Amino acid sequence: MKLSQIYSILGLEFSGDDMEIVSLSSLALAKRAQMSYCDSSKNTKYLPDCQAGAILVTKEMVEMVNGRAVVVDNPHLAFAILSKHFAKALIRDFKPSNIDESVTIMPNVYIGNGVSIGKNCLIMPGAYIGDDVKIGNDCIIHPNVTIYADSIIGNECIINANSVIGSDGFGYAHTKTGEHIKIYHNGWVILEDCVEIGACTTIDRGVFEPTIVRKYSKIDNLVQVGHNCEIGYGSILVSQVGLAGSTKLGRNVIMGGQSGTAGHLSIGDFAKIAGRGGVSKNLEGGKEYGGYPIMELKEWFKTQARFLREFGSKKIAKR
Known part of the structure; x- marks a missing residue:
């Protein structure tokens, strides 16, 4: 243009x-x-x-x-x-796909243009694989998974039913009169080798660059990963975790169920976030955290104990 x-x-x-x-x-x-x-x-x-x-x-x-x-x-x-x-076309010109003869493709699977699928993969019924997707060897794509265009899936990955890889990120600019103008995301998603994605999990593509899930990471059901996030090697995200855009996790980070992050922050290697922890700032690696506002877990337990001693006794006395 x-x-x-x-x-x-x-x-x-x-x-x-x-x-x-x-x-x-x-x-x-x-x-x-x-x-x-x-x-x-x-x-x-x-x-x-x-x-x-x-x-x-x-x-x-x-x-x-x-x-x-x-x-x-x-x-x-x-x-x-x-x-x-400048958004990429939803329907692209024809390009031949390269699908290894050892791949098992079950009924009602859609495969787009220019797709590459490696050896010994299993693509189960109802899966959608968009244009220019690359899938490595020995992967299992469960029923009704959607993999949007340009996504890259490594070797030995498992994507469970109804998950969505590479959906448009949730980003808008706002007018003075309150209208929300969509930002079209032209990035993509990379799942490195030996990644497992739970059922009904969504991983958004980046604005310009990829959203990345590093090797050996395991993501549970019902997790939301925002655009441009990076999930470090061997990390574990338990059910209902939510990562806002541009969150960076170091290696082997563990996030408990229903914990979440604000955007544009980093969590260091081997950090652990307790269930329902709300991460609103950068966190040093190698420590355990909990609560909201987020703090070291032992301090959170002390805070809860003080709260119960102070207010719990008054509530009982009032009754």
Whole structure:
């Protein structure tokens, strides 16, 4: 798409040299033929090194981008509007698939264009495998699993019934009058080798980059993994865990049932989060945590004991 067309979509007046913009990308990853955006002062640190050919910024940031500024009131909203125009096609041109002859495909399975499936896999009834998906050797895809386009599944993975891999992330920009404008996610999901996904679990694809589940991780039923998350090697997520976007788990992190995280934070290697723990800040590895606000588990137990001593006795006395 020409830069002049982008100006037109955003209702801006174009002048200067035109150029072709092939896609949108982050400030850190963008190349010359791509467009990026900066929506807050905390991200201006990335502007000097950004290689994007055009960058959506506010007027206060113009001098930081050396003539590549596309000035808008709300860069995040402008990016959301443009994301629809750069979204990948839901139906793609035909490409032959490469499915090993040892694969067992049961009735009512849909396989898209350009799919690759390795040796000795079992694809059970009702599964949907989108365009350009890659599945390694010895995988089991249980009934009614949906694997969206571009997802990459390693060797010896198990995906249980009704799970969804690679769905669009939950991201919106907001207008002044309260409308929510969808951000189309063009990333993908990577499940590395020996990953198991429980039933009815959803893993969203990233905005520009992949959501990644590292080797030997095990995810229970009814877990939500947001866009651009990274789940470290050998981690375990118990039922009803929820990870907000861009959460990073180190290796062998364990999260108990119904625990969850806010977005854009990190949990260190070998940390353990007790059931229903609410993670709202970065956590050091090698420790056990619980409660909300999150704290070390032994402190949480002490806090609960103090609470019961103070308020539990008063409640009994009142009765």
